[in-house]
Amino acid sequence: MSTIEVTNLSKSYGSVQALQDVSFTIPDGEFVVLLGESGAGKSTLLRCLNGITTPTSGSITIDDEPVNGPRNDVAMIFQQHYILEQMSAYSNALTGALGRTSFLKSLFSRYPEDDKHEALRALETVGLLDQANQRAGNMSGGQQQRVGIARALVQNPNLLLADEPVASLDPASAETVMRYIRQAASERDLSTVASLHQVNIAREFGERFLGMKEGELVFDGYRDEFTVDVIDEIYGDIETEAIREERTTGPNDDPTTRSGARAHEY
Numbered sequence: 001m002s003t004i005e006v007t008n009l010s011k012s013y014g015s016v017q018a019l020q021d022v023s024f025t026i027p028d029g030e031f032v033v034l035l036g037e038s039g040a041g042k043s044t045l046l047r048c049l050n051g052i053t054t055p056t057s058g059s060i061t062i063d064d065e066p067v068n069g070p071r072n073d074v075a076m077i078f079q080q081h082y083i084l085e086q087m088s089a090y091s092n093a094l095t096g097a098l099g100r101t102s103f104l105k106s107l108f109s110r111y112p113e114d115d116k117h118e119a120l121r122a123l124e125t126v127g128l129l130d131q132a133n134q135r136a137g138n139m140s141g142g143q144q145q146r147v148g149i150a151r152a153l154v155q156n157p158n159l160l161l162a163d164e165p166v167a168s169l170d171p172a173s174a175e176t177v178m179r180y181i182r183q184a185a186s187e188r189d190l191s192t193v194a195s196l197h198q199v200n201i202a203r204e205f206g207e208r209f210l211g212m213k214e215g216e217l218v219f220d221g222y223r224d225e226f227t228v229d230v231i232d233e234i235y236g237d238i239e240t241e242a243i244r245e246e247r248t249t250g251p252n253d254d255p256t257t258r259s260g261a262r263a264h265e266y
C-alpha cells in the first residue's frame, strides 16, 4: 500500500496533448477507476504511473519517491494478459517474482520457497488454487486474466495498475475478473488504478472515479458524486437515457447500485 501523488502531469506526442496538467492524490489502499472515451489519455496516464512513459512535465511520486522509470513495486495488468500458454497457471504466477530472482535460477525454476508460497497464495486469491497445475493455454479468457492478476500479485506491488483489464471478456467473465481484482486489492490493502470503458462495471466496482477528456481530468470524486450528469460530461454525447429513465421510474434510483448498473450496458 502506498500514497500516490500526481502533480501537474502533462504528456505530448508531437502536436497531440495526451495529458494536460493532471493532478490528484491517491491515499493508501484506495480503489480508483479511470474513465474516458477512447483517446482521452487513460493509457498514457497509466504508462506514466508505471514509469514506462516519461511525462513531458509534472511529477509522480509513490510514498514521496519520484517515479523515473519502471519499478518493481508497481504491477500492471493488461487487456491482453501476455501469459505463457504452454506453462501452468502456477508457473505463470511465479514469473511475477522474476524481478527478485536471478535469471539463471528462474530458468531452472529454482525460485525461493517464499516466492512459491506467494504464487500459491495469489492463485488462491483469484480462485484458481485448484487449477494451479493446469496448462494456461487450456484455460478460458477470464481464467487467463485471473492468472495475469495472480502474476501481478506475486510481484508484491505497492501499486496495482490495470489497463482495460476486462475489455476483451464477456459481461459475466468481466464481472468475475473485476470481483477478483477488487478482492485482491482489498485483502492486501493495495492502492489500485484501473481503467475501464464499461461504465456499468465501473459503477459497480469503483470506489473513487477519475474522469478524463482530451487529456484533462474533468472529474475526480467518489460514488455518491458519480452521477449520470458526470457520465455525460466525461463521455459527451453518449446515450445515458436508460440510466435517466431508470432514475425517474425507480426503483433503482441510486446510480451506483448493482442492478441499476446492469440496466445500462455500454
Ligand SMILES: Nc1ncnc2c1ncn2[C@@H]1O[C@H](COP(=O)(O)OP(=O)(O)OP(=O)(O)O)[C@@H](O)[C@H]1O
Pocket: 013, 016, 017, 018, 036, 037, 038, 039, 040, 041, 042, 043, 044, 045
Ligand atoms: N506512442 C504514441 N505516439 C503518438 N501518439 C500517441 C501515443 N500514445 C498515445 N498517443 C495519443 O495520445 C492520445 C491519448 O491516447 P491514450 O492511448 O492514452 O488514450 P486512451 O484513453 O487510453 O484511449 P483507449 O481507450 O482507446 O486506449 C491519443 O490521441 C493517442 O492517439
